[in-house]
Amino acid sequence: MKRLTLLRHAKSDWDDPVARDFDRPLNRRGEKAARLMGEHAARKEMRFDLLVASPAVRVVQTLETFFAGYGETLETHWDRRIYLASAPTLCDVVRDLPDSADNVLMAGHNPGFEELILELVPDDGASPLRDDIETKFPTASLAVLDLPIDRWAEARASIATLASFTRPRDLDPALGPGGR
Template sequence: MKRLTLLRHAKSDWDDPVARDFDRPLNRRGEKAALLMGQFAAKRNMAFDFLIASPAVRVVQTLDTFFAGYGETLDAHWDRRIYLASAPTLLDVVRDLPDSAAHVLMAGHNPGFEELILDLVPDDGANPLREDVEVKFPTASLAVLDLAIDHWRQAATKGATLASFTRPRDLDPALGPGTR
């Protein structure tokens, strides 16, 4: 059994005049959400043994803030393939994960993360969380997927169970849509 937790970067600052999208930082709401999600992961005793992430500034900052709330830090394995990747590219990244890792935290972007979840989890009506993801996978959200595999290279579409899906607004309504 392998477990994959996806962390979408927190809300970024569209008003920051950076030259490249890659360099866009978090805004204050994003920082608050990332810290809250880290605290949530700690309370749930989520234990990650490998971290792979997009090197985009907003992902790096999300992880820094997430781990401040989580209470410990993991060394990141930066993979540029994750930056704005499609679901098939993200599945390739998953299949390349080291088998020594049982619970991987992957931090990155939408729409790829949402599409990856929808590709991995069967659309059979058995999991209402999948329907929530289909509506939207908001910034700073965490999705935990269980894969009944022994080797990451065995990851396949429709081969996962969505064990949990938590949005910042589930923990603090002030972080929901329409709030700043």
């Protein structure tokens, strides 16, 4: 059994006049959400053998703030393929994960993460959480997928179970739509 936890970067600052999208930082609301999600992961005793992430500034800052809430830091394996990747590219990243890691945290972007979840979790009506993700996978959300495989290379469509899906607004309503 392999477990893949996806962390979408927190809300970024569109008012910051950066030259490239890659360099866009988090805003204050994003920092609050990332810390809250790290605290949630610690309370749920989530453990990770490996962290693979997009090197975009907003992902780097999300992880720094997430780990401040989580209480420990993991060594990050940066993979530029994750930056704004499509579901097929993210599937390649998953299949390339080392089999020595059973619990992987991947940090990156939408719409790719949402598409990846919808690809891996069957659309059979058995998962109300999948329906929630199909509606929206908001910034700083965590989705935990269980894959009944022994090797990451065996990952394929409709194989995963969505074990949990947590949005920042589930933990603090002020982080939901219209919140401050």
